[in-house]
Amino acid sequence: MVNPSLADVTRRLGGIAYGGDYNPEQWPREVWHEDMRLMREAGVNLVTVGVFSWSRIQPRPGAYDWRLLDEVLDLLHEHGIAVDLATPTAAPPPWFTRQHPDARPVTVSGSRLAHGSRQVFCPSSPAYAQAADDLVTALATRYGSHPALAMWHVHNEWGNHNALCYCDTSAAAFRTWLQERYKTLEALNEAWGTDFWSQRYGDWEEIDPPRDTTAFRNPGQELDYRRFSSDALLARHAEESAILRRLAPQVPLTTNVMGTLEKKIDGYAFAATCDVVSVDHYLPAADPDAHIDLALNADLARGMAAGRPWLLMEHSTSAVNWQGVNVAKRPGETRRNSLTHLARGADGLMFFQWRQSRAGAEKWHSAMLPHAGTDGRVWKEVKALGSELAALREVTGTRVRGDVAILFDWHGWWALELAARPSDTLSYLDAVRDWYEALWRLNITCDLVPPGADLSGYRAVLAPSLYLLSDGDAENLTRYVDQGGHLAVGCFSGVVDEYDRVHLGGYPGALRDVLGLVVDEYLPLRSGEAARLEDGSYARHWAERVEPRGCTPELRFADTPDGGPARGGPAVTRHTYGRGTAWYAACRLPMNTLGKLLRTLCAEAGATPVVDAPPGLEAVRRSGEPHDYLFLINHTEEAIRLPVTGVALAGAHVTDGQAAVPPGGVVVIREELASTPADPRPGTRHSPQGAST
């Protein structure tokens, strides 16, 4: 049997999915009828139901009450709105906690958390597992063949609040996980380097989670605890999924992962188990360039989906309520955000939530239907977006192809940010964001993929601060270059193995051959200190003393007193290895300098911008048969005119072969494929063997 997919959902919907979380239990029945009418008015075709309904569905142990879901699912079906039915396991009800007080999670310092929020459960609790599995079984038995059901939504944001639990049940589960991983205590002692500080274990029972202690915890233990915690939730996810697949195998299944918003779970591992990859994204309000974070996360979603279309399960119509100062979106911003996700491969755009809550912890979170109802900007924009997406339905199923891969790895993120390292100013996400932003400013499309991914289809591969690199993944990168690929590696990469043990023999042990250099010393800079580069720019936070072993320095730290601790030494190097090229940046390069490096590398690798556009115009292409679709997103205050070949489906008219993209606007062009036969389309994958060298 072919696995169900997002294509099954969009086929059924007749185009792009549009809707949000629908929580009718918060409202009296009369309101549900108004909801149906307004959903239709807004063009909503899919809603997530039941995500926090456990206490309604099962008001007491063993007693199910299906009245609400029965009625709501029938009502939605009558109105032609499909249902993404959630397993409500992210919010165990008060009776559960009262019955199983030991199932509450425990913090690193040993406090057991109280009831009163959501995800109040220990991921390894057998009582929780039993209660959740019973509930999921009952839900799937009742609704597995309901005509409204289009998709299963497993749990909600696994691990958002409770991923790291330090209770005794978790400790026992951790030991079992370690026994499976290491088989012998000898292997564990070796991996964790337990001879340091006399930590050698003689019995599995001596091992605890890395709880609060006197000084630094063992980093190998911490890293494995992260892995174990992610795996514990993944096991729960797998169990719920198995029940749903057994009882309703025809229904596609998803869970909403959080991309870079969630450090604690390995998003790739969860996405790999789903028929539909879906993600949530919220703009970091303090970031004036939050649209770049959005684009990065959309490209990561596509990476998690191995290039296939994916679903934006949640974003916001305006402000959120959890960021301190929760900035409202400006007019047109929701459209711009939504169409950017669409441009980067989403086949569905959903919001948290349909109707803004009157009470409860999220009443100040925006929604599709605000407190004021249908008066006001937000509703107007929601309605307009619904009709625009209907007009863009032909985009569904087309693909975005990244020419470049940026390696992104949760394990690397965990490891780089462990305690007791050379500098805590080196943040993994900052490094990834820098490299992504430089590429974004060049309008070169990239996928974010794990370091073990098949890289052979990418013209260039970038590895920002990939501190943790296993031998196997290092081999993957080396082979890629050897066979003709173009690799650029950021500072403090390839330093430790998967156990956080240093690759010996000169840094960066895992990559020094392919890079043709040895780093003699890592030289973090003091806060406020900067190292001048030959091009007149300044690097902050970090420098390295590099000794070339075959590489050519392309840029140096200035050989002047302000050149910093590596003055005169290489800051950017380049090395020919096999049939390919490997670059290294021995500091956190300032944006302009990084941009120049990536422009040179991409030009040599044949990775070209989607269009030649002025700064502030974001361009992405979705490719398909018989058309390509060019998305032009204007982040500036001025209209931008651009030559295009095709017709505008949204946002403008094409006149005299030119599209005018309004300030803050988005234009979607249906391109004629016949117009580009001689010129391979940017984004078309090829093997690096064929790349010009």
Ligand code: GLA
């Ligand atoms: C997450 C959750 C939602 C809601 C939103 C608010 O994404 O999944 O239930 O809490 O955050 O931004």
